[in-house]
Amino acid sequence: MADYSKDELLQLIKRFGAYLTVKMSNLFSISLDNLDTQSIGALAGLAIAILFTWRLLRSTSGAQRRQPKRQATTPSSSSVVSTHSNANLTFSGDLSSEDSRAQNVIDEFFQPIKPTLGQIVRQKLSEGRKVTCRLLGVVLEETSPEELQKQATVRSSVLEVLLEITKFCDLYLMERVLDDESEKKVLTALEDAGVFTSGGLVKDKVLFCSIENGRTSFVRQLEPDWHVDSNPEIVYQLARFIKYQLHISPIKPERTAANVFSSPSLEQFFGSI
Known part of the structure; x- marks a missing residue:
């Protein structure tokens, strides 16, 4: 016994x-x-x-x-x-x-611990500390400068991800506009959505240009770890200079370089929806 x-x-x-x-x-x-x-x-x-x-x-x-x-x-x-x-x-x-x-x-x-959105953002961005991102079609509902002359609307589904990025990244938003009124509409829409209340993003980091290639110049001067854009031509031009890029496109494009990723939206890239 x-x-x-x-x-x-x-x-x-x-x-x-x-x-x-x-x-x-x-x-x-x-x-x-x-x-x-x-x-x-x-x-x-x-x-x-x-x-x-x-x-x-x-x-x-x-x-x-x-x-x-x-x-x-x-x-x-x-x-x-x-x-x-x-x-x-x-x-x-x-x-x-x-x-x-x-x-x-x-x-x-020892139940599996579900990572927070902040942890996912940091992991996906490979701990990058500076991010540049275009506004049209990514942060805003509008997809052309002409639409911005009428209105500017922040996409509600991207707001949480955007605020999470500003907590640990130096974020710059940029877009081509046709007039000063469009700039005011964009800034007002961002302010009303609460983008500036977290302290991570200020109005001085929202940049505007009059030509599409002006965005390329902004990005190269800022030298971010990541750039987010929906224009395939700009993504292609910057592939040699930027460490990582995220190409926002409703249809998965052919991968142009090893450092270029693609997603239908910014929030889907981080799996928040």
Whole structure:
């Protein structure tokens, strides 16, 4: 009986060790620089799970040591077989139940942690610190300078991503306009949408030009880590000078360079919709 109990406990410890090894390897594959509140919570959960399992094993071992001694009288052979069999079944059942409880506790603490939008943005931008982005068709509903003469409307679906980028990136927005009134409409639309309230973007970082290639000049002077544009010609021209580019296009274009990515929209690139 004692040997059987030790074997069962040894198997439990081995199973737990293997299970914990897998969980630890998944957890610590995350860079320490990227640890956030949720990751720290997972580490705390690990400590609690280890403590819980240690106490569980200790209580099981103690219960085995505290079992009452058999009476001196010798029972019949059939009684001995019956008692031994029942004891084995009871111990095996308890062990299985406690093993399951320990694994359930560990599973609860090691549920997959869904990354926040901020974490996704940083990962997708490869920790880039400066981003330039055109307005038409990316941030604004309008797709041509002529439409801006009538109105300017910030796309509601892109707003959350845009604000997240401004939290850790130096963001510049730029566009070609036909007159001063268009500039005012764009700035008013951005202000009404709350783009300037986060503190990461100011009006001086919204740039306007009168020709399409003026945007190319802005980007080359600013030397960003990323540029976002919907004009394939500008994307092609800048491919040699900018580290990464995101080409916004409703139809997936042919990839012109290894450093050029494509997406139907800015928010879809970050998986926020």
